[in-house]
Amino acid sequence: MLVTWALVALTGIDIDHQLLPDSITLPLMWAGLLAAVIVGPIAGSPIPVSARDAIIGAVSGYVSLWLVFHTFRLITGKEGMGYGDFSCLPRWGPGWDGSSYRW
Numbered sequence: 211m212l213v214t215w216a217l218v219a220l221t222g223i224d225i226d227h228q229l230l231p232d233s234i235t236l237p238l239m240w241a242g243l244l245a246a247v248i249v250g251p252i253a254g255s256p257i258p259v260s261a262r263d264a265i266i267g268a269v270s271g272y273v274s275l276w277l278v279f280h281t282f283r284l285i286t287g288k289e290g291m292g293y294g295d296f297s298c299l300p301r302w303g304p305g306w307d308g309s310s311y312r313w
Contacts (some may be wrong), residue, residue, distance in 0.1 A: 221300065230294025239268060239297060271299040287294065 216234055224230055246264035259267070273295050282290040 226295075229292055230298045232294065232297055235294060235297040243268060272296050275299050 216238055220230055220234055223234075243261070243264050246259055247261040250260055275291070278294070279289070279291055282288075
């Protein structure tokens, strides 16, 4: 429920101010990683990924947007997104949604 409210808050802030504050996005990412370490892939667990997969997912989520950001900036000379997006996407890597960004 807390994750849902954080996402609702992030949506409202992003719509109004076009930014995603690290004070909301980073705790979600760290909580997901901590939950993966503590709970792990136990049958019936709400966090169905291992700590290793969660870390790989968080890093690959961050790096993928970092590459998009810098490629866009190199081509256009403008920033296409903010750094808050970098810290928001890795939030899914720890498996909050039942999957992981492991490629």
